[in-house]
Amino acid sequence: MYRWLALLLFTLPTYARPQTHGVAPALLPRYSPSAQKTWTCLDGSKDIPWASVNDDYCDCADGSDEPGTSACPNTSFYCVNEGHIGSTISSTRVNDGLCEKECCDGSDEPAGVCANTCKEVGESYRKEYEAARKLRKTGSKIRSTYIAFAQKEKKRLEAAIEASEKEIAEQEKEVARLKDIADRTEALSAEELEIKKQSPLYTSLLTHSAALKSLQREHKKHLEREKALGEILDTMRSNYNPNYQDMAVLEAVRGWEYHAGLPHIGEAEREEGVDEDDDAAKEDAAEEVPEGEWTAEELEHQLDTLLETDYVSLLMEHDKHVGPAESAAETLLYDVPAYLPDAFIPQYEAFRDSLVSWLAKLGIIRDPASRDAGDASKAREAYNAADHSLDLAKKELEKANEELSNLFDPTGYGADGEWKKLDGLCLTKDTGDYTYEVCLFGEAKQKPNHGGSTFSLGKFTSWHPSHDVAPGSPEYYSQQAYTQGTKCWNGPHRSVKLHLSCGTDNALLGIAELEKCEYLFTGTSPALCLPLEDEGKTKDEL
Ligand code: MAN
Numbered sequence: 001m002y003r004w005l006a007l008l009l010f011t012l013p014t015y016a017r018p019q020t021h022g023v024a025p026a027l028l029p030r031y032s033p034s035a036q037k038t039w040t041c042l043d044g045s046k047d048i049p050w051a052s053v054n055d056d057y058c059d060c061a062d063g064s065d066e067p068g069t070s071a072c073p074n075t076s077f078y079c080v081n082e083g084h085i086g087s088t089i090s091s092t093r094v095n096d097g098l099c100e101k102e103c104c105d106g107s108d109e110p111a112g113v114c115a116n117t118c119k120e121v122g123e124s125y126r127k128e129y130e131a132a133r134k135l136r137k138t139g140s141k142i143r144s145t146y147i148a149f150a151q152k153e154k155k156r157l158e159a160a161i162e163a164s165e166k167e168i169a170e171q172e173k174e175v176a177r178l179k180d181i182a183d184r185t186e187a188l189s190a191e192e193l194e195i196k197k198q199s200p201l202y203t204s205l206l207t208h209s210a211a212l213k214s215l216q217r218e219h220k221k222h223l224e225r226e227k228a229l230g231e232i233l234d235t236m237r238s239n240y241n242p243n244y245q246d247m248a249v250l251e252a253v254r255g256w257e258y259h260a261g262l263p264h265i266g267e268a269e270r271e272e273g274v275d276e277d278d279d280a281a282k283e284d285a286a287e288e289v290p291e292g293e294w295t296a297e298e299l300e301h302q303l304d305t306l307l308e309t310d311y312v313s314l315l316m317e318h319d320k321h322v323g324p325a326e327s328a329a330e331t332l333l334y335d336v337p338a339y340l341p342d343a344f345i346p347q348y349e350a351f352r353d354s355l356v357s358w359l360a361k362l363g364i365i366r367d368p369a370s371r372d373a374g375d376a377s378k379a380r381e382a383y384n385a386a387d388h389s390l391d392l393a394k395k396e397l398e399k400a401n402e403e404l405s406n407l408f409d410p411t412g413y414g415a416d417g418e419w420k421k422l423d424g425l426c427l428t429k430d431t432g433d434y435t436y437e438v439c440l441f442g443e444a445k446q447k448p449n450h451g452g453s454t455f456s457l458g459k460f461t462s463w464h465p466s467h468d469v470a471p472g473s474p475e476y477y478s479q480q481a482y483t484q485g486t487k488c489w490n491g492p493h494r495s496v497k498l499h500l501s502c503g504t505d506n507a508l509l510g511i512a513e514l515e516k517c518e519y520l521f522t523g524t525s526p527a528l529c530l531p532l533e534d535e536g537k538t539k540d541e542l
Contacts, residue, residue: 017111019053022068024078024088041065070094079103084122139502139529143418146527150407150417157404164397171390178383181316185379193312202315209307216303230260237265313379410472411463418527422506427523429508436511438521444482444496457494457519458482477528488517496521502529
């Protein structure tokens with residue numbers, strides 16, 4: 001029945017079509033007849049009469065003579081779609097009785113078969129296009145704030161790295177210094193240390209330290225006493241009765257006011273109660289400290305640290321500056337290589353070591369390997385503590401360097417760092433039975449709404465898992481994979497594919513479990529809204 005209708009319409013001469021029917025605009029200039037009304041196939045293989053173009057019979061090997069029919073295999077057909085956008089389809093779909101969606105002008109079928117809907121299709125397309133443009137414009141503005149965030153983050157990390165490198169260099173020097181002290185302290189025999197400890201400088205230092213400690217103790221006692229006395233005098237100052245004309249009390253009050261830098265208290269003030277500005281009084285009382293001496297505040301806060309000084313380590317360090325004090329017998333022994341030709345030194349050292357070890361075994365000298373643990377441990381502890389904090393600082397630096405290199409890594413936070421701001425952002429979607437959650441670059445979860453256990457649906461593994469999609473391309477950022485979640489009973493580990501598109505909000509829109517324990521999340525993010533190509537251009541340029 002339909003065939004008959006098509007045949008009938010074919011035979012109707014009503015809507016005559018141009019001979020270039022189906023030719024794409026780029027090829028139109030090549031479809032014109034010669035003066036002799038002939039035409040050359042596009043591949044140049046043959047000249048045919050112009051009338052044979054689009055006569056529903058395939059003449060050219062490349063099929064170029066039938067752009068508007070389905071007579072030649074493997075060719076394409078172009079529908080103009082006036083009022084909308086032109087489109088190309090395979091010629092096999094021409095004149096097949098079906099109105100192709102791509103050809104809203106109906107030109108793929110004989111005239112009159114398909115209605116021309118291009119006006120409506122074009123209008124709704126333009127509406128949607130405009131809405132999408134608007135969305136992209138708003139979204140890309142948000143995206144640019146994400147990029148600015150990454151730039152700021154970059155500066156912060158660079159500054160932190162620079163500071164940390166400087167600090168590490170300083171710490172390394174300090175560790176080397178402490179190691180040297182620890183090594184030398186440990187290498188030193190107890191006997192030698194005793195000799196060193198007899199140094200007048202060291203003994204005087206210990207005496208100074210003991211004296212300082214005693215002074216500190218007495219000072220504290222006096223401070224407490226002064227405070228108590230001050231409180232007594234303060235009470236007397238505000239409560240005494242001037243009507244009794246007690247000169248002793250008055251003198252004591254005036255004396256205290258002068259001493260404590262307090263203003264002269266009058267009748268009215270006494271009644272209201274004393275409320276002087278404490279700080280102002282203290283400031284008045286503050287005295288100038290001679291250069292090099294400590295202020296009261298320094299005394300209060302730094303004296304304890306000074307008194308904790310490891311004097312043995314200091315003694316070792318002092319040695320470095322003034323040259324080691326030498327213990328007679330061993331020094332002579334160990335200095336021998338200085339008098340030997342180089343070639344004899346190895347034999348000498350072997351001999352010396354075994355002699356020393358024998359003498360030690362026989363109890364004649366102290367084993368140089370034996371340490372005075374008490375003296376050495378403080379120095380070793382100081383070195384270990386410094387070395388540990390150096391290790392921590394190095395780890396911090398490593399972390400900061402890694403963060404910096406991830407920041408603009410296309411396989412990480414994007415070439416512009418646009419995803420950094422969203423690192424760890426959790427999006428949720430309630431589907432009734434479950435609330436699904438994905439924390440970007442972290443973990444996806446399935447939380448039951450009516451009791452039961454939460455399942456991990458996997459951790460972030462990569463952007464677009466397909467190898468065909470180039471890292472850094474817009475398509476690459478349209479998918480994230482979360483894998484190795486809780487194992488499914490009799491099935492795979494749970495996993496999620498998160499499909500993202502441009503939107504003004506970071507949101508999860510849909511959840512589907514396509515296969516058992518394989519979930520598809522769909523969502524939007526402004527990070528995917530690339531700026532419009534024409535943005536930044538003036539109206540005249542467009
Ligand atoms: C739970 C949920 C479901 C899943 C089954 C598989 O009920 O994680 O999504 O399909 O386990 O046993």
